Amino acid sequence: MRFWLGVVSASHVRRGVELGIAQVHHGKRAGLARMAPGDGLVYYSPKDELRGTVPCRQFTAVGRIADGEIWQADEGDFRPFRRRVDWADARPVPLADLTDRLLLTRAPNWGYALRRGLLPLEEADFLLIEQAMTGPMRSAHPEAEHRSA
Secondary structure, three states, X not given: OOEEEEEOOHHHHHHHHHHOEEOOHHHOOHHHHOOOOOOEEEEEEEEOOOOOOOEEEEEEEEEEEOXXXXXXXXXXXXXXXXXXEEEOOOOOEEHHHOHHHOOHHHOXXXXXXXXXXXXXXXXXXXXXXXXXXXXXXXXXXXXXXXXXX
């Protein structure tokens, strides 16, 4: 089993989650072909819209590759390759909330790797992101939780 980080605008992630699919590299097949059933996939969205300027900077979806089939969708003059994903019921998590704990962000100039659009992710990073997105909500002010307990 392997783990992947896809870099995709938040609006495209929302559509992909609704459809139960993954699409990377502007619909190219090669990135999807590197994945196998059961692999983990996390989407990171630097922006809300592909050509927009509104920053997002959040992990926006997490799931597992459902099967081995890759197919080509027909959207008129755009024919992207896709594959099915079992997306978790998850909430977006800001990258800034996890930066100091991710192996991904320890390397100098780590942000340049995101420009590839799809990169392997360490299992520890996948599990940390998955837990943050699907686990119990934590207060931004833990001392308030302690006082109320």
